[in-house]
Amino acid sequence: MSSIEELLxxxxxxxxxxxxxxxxxxxxxxxxxxxxxxxxxxxxxTIDPAKRLADSLGLEELGxxxxxxxxxxxxxxxxxxxxELWAMMLDAKQTFDSLIARHAEDEAARExxxxxxxxxxxxxxxxxSQEYMAxxxxxxxxxxxxxxxxxxxxxxxxxxxxxxxxPERLTQFIEGRSLQxxxxxxxxxxxxxxxxxxxxxxxxxxxxxFDLLTDLSEFxxxxxxxxxxxxxxxxxxxxxxxxxxxxxxxVCGPQAEPIxxxxxxxxxxxxxxxGFGGAVVNRVRYRLLADDVDExxxxxxxxxxxxxxxxxxxxxxxxxEYQHLAERDEQNISKLSTKLGGDPVIRIPYLDTDVHDxxxxxxxxxxxxxxxxxxxxxxx
Amino acid sequence: xxxxxDKRLIFVTGKGGVGKSTVxxxxxxxxxxxxxxxxxxxxxxxxxxxxxxxxxxxGYREVELTNDLWAISIDPDDSMREYVLLQLxxxxxxxxxxxxxxxxxxxxxxxxxxELVTIGKIWxxxxxxxxxxxxxxxxLVIVDAPATxxxxxxxxxxxIFANIARVGPMYSQAVELDEMxxxxxxxxxxxxxxxxxxxxxxxxxxxxxxxxxVGVSVDRVIMNAVYxxxxxxxxxxxxxxxxxxxxxxxxxxxxxxxxELRRTEAQQEQIERLEALISTPMTTLPFVFEPEITLAAxxxxxxxxx
Numbered sequence: 113m114s115s116i117e118e119l120l121x122x123x124x125x126x127x128x129x130x131x132x133x134x135x136x137x138x139x140x141x142x143x144x145x146x147x148x149x150x151x152x153x154x155x156x157x158t159i160d161p162a163k164r165l166a167d168s169l170g171l172e173e174l175g176x177x178x179x180x181x182x183x184x185x186x187x188x189x190x191x192x193x194x195x196e197l198w199a200m201m202l203d204a205k206q207t208f209d210s211l212i213a214r215h216a217e218d219e220a221a222r223e224x225x226x227x228x229x230x231x232x233x234x235x236x237x238x239x240x241s242q243e244y245m246a247x248x249x250x251x252x253x254x255x256x257x258x259x260x261x262x263x264x265x266x267x268x269x270x271x272x273x274x275x276x277x278x279p280e281r282l283t284q285f286i287e288g289r290s291l292q293x294x295x296x297x298x299x300x301x302x303x304x305x306x307x308x309x310x311x312x313x314x315x316x317x318x319x320x321x322f323d324l325l326t327d328l329s330e331f332x333x334x335x336x337x338x339x340x341x342x343x344x345x346x347x348x349x350x351x352x353x354x355x356x357x358x359x360x361x362x363v364c365g366p367q368a369e370p371i372x373x374x375x376x377x378x379x380x381x382x383x384x385x386x387g388f389g390g391a392v393v394n395r396v397r398y399r400l401l402a403d404d405v406d407e408x409x410x411x412x413x414x415x416x417x418x419x420x421x422x423x424x425x426x427x428x429x430x431x432x433e434y435q436h437l438a439e440r441d442e443q444n445i446s447k448l449s450t451k452l453g454g455d456p457v458i459r460i461p462y463l464d465t466d467v468h469d470x471x472x473x474x475x476x477x478x479x480x481x482x483x484x485x486x487x488x489x490x491x492x
Numbered sequence: 493x494x495x496x497x498d499k500r501l502i503f504v505t506g507k508g509g510v511g512k513s514t515v516x517x518x519x520x521x522x523x524x525x526x527x528x529x530x531x532x533x534x535x536x537x538x539x540x541x542x543x544x545x546x547x548x549x550x551g552y553r554e555v556e557l558t559n560d561l562w563a564i565s566i567d568p569d570d571s572m573r574e575y576v577l578l579q580l581x582x583x584x585x586x587x588x589x590x591x592x593x594x595x596x597x598x599x600x601x602x603x604x605x606x607e608l609v610t611i612g613k614i615w616x617x618x619x620x621x622x623x624x625x626x627x628x629x630x631x632l633v634i635v636d637a638p639a640t641x642x643x644x645x646x647x648x649x650x651x652i653f654a655n656i657a658r659v660g661p662m663y664s665q666a667v668e669l670d671e672m673x674x675x676x677x678x679x680x681x682x683x684x685x686x687x688x689x690x691x692x693x694x695x696x697x698x699x700x701x702x703x704x705x706v707g708v709s710v711d712r713v714i715m716n717a718v719y720x721x722x723x724x725x726x727x728x729x730x731x732x733x734x735x736x737x738x739x740x741x742x743x744x745x746x747x748x749x750x751x752e753l754r755r756t757e758a759q760q761e762q763i764e765r766l767e768a769l770i771s772t773p774m775t776t777l778p779f780v781f782e783p784e785i786t787l788a789a790x791x792x793x794x795x796x797x798x
């Protein structure tokens with residue numbers, strides 16, 4: 113099976129997707145570092161990375177703009193040459209605000225939206241707004257054309273697919289202007305709303321209260337001038353996601369659940385016409401022995417090697433448990449490989465320590481950028 | 493039995509992938525064994541609880557998994573319908589509303605409405621005088637809540653909503669829901685973590701935010717999947733000796749032992765680090781060396797919490 117480098121050949125956008133807690137942020141950073149080490153100008157867009165990882169990349173004072181990781185820092189970790197590593201931490205609220213600024217007809221319209229209390233809630237709290245803003249920022253950077261490769265670490269959604277629908281969901285949301293029409297059912301609007309609108313409205317008022325409806329109405333009015341701009345933008349973001357030079361990498365863990373989710377996600381990507389590159393499975397226990405473990409035999413052999421029956425007992429049990437989990441991982445990954453057809457599955461071993469600095473990322477890259485035979489040799 | 497199981501409502505939250513659903517189920521089993529009629533609610537549609545029990549999908553209905561342990565998967569659309577049903581007694585009005593595009597728009601467009609009606613359903617489940625017809629009374633409601641960021645936003649929804657609505661029926665209901673979440677006597681939060689760098693950082697922040705910003709009582713931090721301390725520093729030379737062996741079996745044995753020794757060391761460091769960062773009592777749960785968490789394992793985990 114191929115390395116991540118082959119998988120990314122000719123691509124300029126790599127979107128790392130997967131459920132929470134599978135090592136998406138770390139994998140994204142490792143891919144970006146590895147490609148920079150191979151001479152590319154790379155930017156990784158991440159959301160709330162672990163503090164120590166951020167520190168090690170020199171990201172602590174980062175705002176919503178791409179910042180270059182100090183070449184001296186990379187050099188200290190053996191990364192030299194033409195390549196550049198840039199990184200940014202996404203601020204969803206700030207991105208949303210500047211999007212409003214871009215689409216507003218004038219200063220007054222901008223202020224009306226930014227001051228609206230409903231906007232203030234949705235810009236940070238609306239489900240999907242963070243996902244959409246990640247897409248938005250990706251689109252912005254891609255349009256600028258400053259980088260050879262953009263690596264996006266998708267937000268930790270409840271559902272790994274949330275961000276795919278995000279542009280559409282946002283458009284749908286602002287199209288709620290129809291609601292605003294209904295709220296003032298006069299003239300043409302009343303005709304569109306049809307018979308019974310007045311009754312429905314009074315029922316709604318009874319349930320949710322008049323004030324809330326008024327606030328919503330104000331919000332949609334404030335937004336109304338921007339709808340066309342937003343729709344056009346969402347359409348272009350969608351095009352970028354389906355661009356042949358954009359590839360999705362699914363990141364997952366070796367347990368049954370994340371594997372199932374990865375399969376589901378893969379099918380969904382293919383169905384939606386997105387380019388799928390491959391899967392990275394983190395924290396895999398490689399099989400240490402080709403055959404099944406005979407625990408009693410291991411204990412006996414280890415004891416004769418070290419002359420410590422008590423320790424031999426503990427070691428035998430440990431190997432037996434390890435192999436047990438390795439077999440589980442193997443079965444789950446083989447299921448994943450089958451479902452993915454010929455697409456690559458890259459296994460990153462369960463390392464002895466957590467990864468939270470450049471040295472750790474380089475360690476991961478020994479596997480990410482190797483072929484399968486080398487990976488097995490390194491991991492066992 | 494841990495005293496927080498005497499409360500009426502427990503939210504289980506934590507970073508993604510730390511085992512929230514397992515812990516929620518384990519607590520549910522434990523409470524039911526202690527004689528409490530318990531229901532475990534899922535709010536994200538991951539269906540882990542039912543998966544564990546190898547039953548048919550648990551949907552938007554209360555299903556008994558084992559004696560006195562129930563489960564429900566709360567879907568916002570169903571909650572919304574149920575809410576409207578409870579508000580509007582006249583069938584013709586309900587039908588008119590459900591058919592209206594305006595209603596669909598409102599439901600989709602109003603920020604936080606999905607979360608609000610979901611919490612509304614949780615509130616309904618905690619009531620001794622259930623609003624839905626023939627509703628069972630539960631001693632304890634356990635919520636398998638969304639992960640960190642979404643979890644905070646989720647629990648704050650009623651307050652945010654109350655601020656937006658200001659007056660009206662939804663306002664007073666949102667205030668009531670917020671009072672339920674912040675009721676220190678009856679409601680608690682459990683934060684699940686793993687002995688690793690990122691989960692520990694996130695847990696420390698989450699614990700503080702839940703207490704200070706959401707205002708919920710944080711009753712326990714549960715450190716999940718902790719390895720047994722099987723080896724000591726003194727064992728290192730012998731283990732390293734084995735990894736150098738040309739004999740595949742001895743080499744493999746050495747590798748497995750070395751990996752566990754290093755992981756255990758790293759885990760202990762993280763456990764100490766988290767203990768220093770938080771003020772909530774911590775319970776550790778053992779790593780389960782099984783391909784999948786079984787019912788027996790979940791029961792064992794539940795009994796390990798005191």
